[in-house]
Amino acid sequence: MTRQRTVVRRAPGKLFVAGEYAVVEPGNPAILVAVDRYVTVTVTGPAEGGVEISSDLGPRGERRQWRDGRLSPYGTDDEQDARAELAHVTSAIETVARLLAERGFPAPVFNVSVESGLHDNGTKYGLGSSGAVTVATVAAVAAFCGLTLSDEERFRLALLATAEIDPKGSGGDLAASTWGGWIAYRAPDRAAVLALARRRGAGEALRAPWPGFDVRRLPVPESLSLEVGWTGTPASTAALVSDLHRRPWRGTAAHQRFIRTTTDCVRTAIDALERGDGRRLLEQIRRARRELALLDDEVALGVFTPRLTALCEAAEAVGGAAKPSGAGGGDCGIALLDAGAPRDIARLHERWASAGVVPLPVRPAAEGNEG
Known part of the structure; x- marks a missing residue:
């Protein structure tokens, strides 16, 4: 296994088009x-004795040491607090390290630097930064450590x-970041x-069937323009989904109807x-x-905020269709409009601006993460 000195990889953010909560x-x-x-x-290396992480996703860098297959901070036993800030980065490193260990290789040492284009001065847009x-x-x-992996293995x-x-x-955010484009996904x-x-072991989990899982690319809707509006208010998808899981609504006839109809x-x-x-x-x-x-209405979850409602109504007023993207509660909404009607798109942006919704200049990314 040959370790490269420097490896750079990037992954795109995502938007949900339909299927939130049911998925x-x-x-x-x-x-x-x-x-x-x-x-x-x-990723650059090698580092001395551990992993050094710097990121614009958090206020400072972290130096970690390997301890029983986990990345623990130097100089403190409070592992939970230290891991919380960069939890997704450290968990990704640890997961690759487990695969390496199963193949007889030692825990890797290197420096990791993270730069995100999915934030505005530290405030997330809701484009799936943790997944990306x-x-x-x-x-x-994986590339730094010389592992050759397929898209599905990554x-x-x-x-x-x-x-x-x-x-x-x-x-779903991981799938969009991996394959890119428009995708149909089942978890x-x-x-x-x-x-x-x-x-x-991780190796067996890469090989074994995963019942229920499926992903495939979908055609781009060439006749429609995808417009994205940011409410300016961040929301926590994990908190909203966890809140729904705690509600007695789950398992009821209303829940089953929602799953079936969605x-x-x-x-x-x-x-x-x-x-x-x-x-x-x-x-x-x-319909979504x-x-x-x-x-x-049934669960009082807080999916629709006043700005998300205004975002949707503005799109309908100019002949488009719109909805929150993701769990709601803030973040982004999407609108689809006739791609051949630039005046309608301009009017939509004007209505959004009047409602405090910021049009984001984003377009679909044809490719997923570089492998």
């Missing part, structure tokens, strides 16, 4: 699109790393694959994309918005 249940589909804002991870940094870190560390390692932090996350049972890795909506939207039927796709975006609004 956290294994096997349920969602549509995502990668966007041309990136997290870049640079996980994918980019796995890709960079995705699987990234999902295992993320599941160590929060097994409720669907992994595996994260608790089951994490248990498999712990019981039989799944049908996503499947119909996938068919519309594959047939190039823009009108039908717009109908499903509106209604389902999220109904969920919000």
Whole structure:
């Protein structure tokens, strides 16, 4: 195994197009699109005795030492506090290191630098920064250590790393950051694959079937323009999903109806994309918005904020379709409009600005992380 002196990898952010909340249940589909804002991870080495991490995702760098397969901070026993700030980076490194150990190699030592284009002066846009940094870190560390991995193997390692932090996350952001473009995604049972890795090793988890998991590229809707609006308010997807999991709504008839209807909506939207039927796709975006609004009414989760509501209404007023992207509660919303109607797009941006919504100059990213 040959370690390179410097490796740079980047991974794009993402937007959910449809399927939020339902996709956290294994096997349920969602549509995502990668966007041309990136997290870049640079690995250089070797470092002396451990791993040095610097990142613009946090206020300072961290020096870590290997202890029983984990990266622990120097000079303190308070591992939990030290790991929290850069949890996704350290978990990605540890996951690759476990695969290396199974193949008979020592824990790697190097310097890691993270630069994110998914933030505004430290405030996240809601474009999947934690997923992008996980994918980019796995890709960079694996390449630095001489591992040759397929897209799916990098995705699987990234999902295992993320599941160590929060097994409720669907992994859709990781898939978009890995494959790029427009994708259809179905999540595996994260608790089951994490248990498999712990019981039989990371290598076996890369080879074994993952029931429920599927990802495939979708055609770009050439007749439609994807517009993205930022509410200016960050939201925590993990907190919102965890909140939903704690509610007695789960397992009820209303929950089952939401899953069934959202799944049908996503499947119909996938068919519309594959047939190039823009009108039908717009109908499903509106339908997805209604389902999220109904969920919000039933559970009082806080998906729709006043600015997200204004974002959607502004798009409808100029003939488009719009919805929150992701868990809601802030972050971003998306709108799809006729790509041949630039005046409508300009009017949309004007309406958004009047409502306090910032149009983000992002476009779909055709490629995922560099491997």
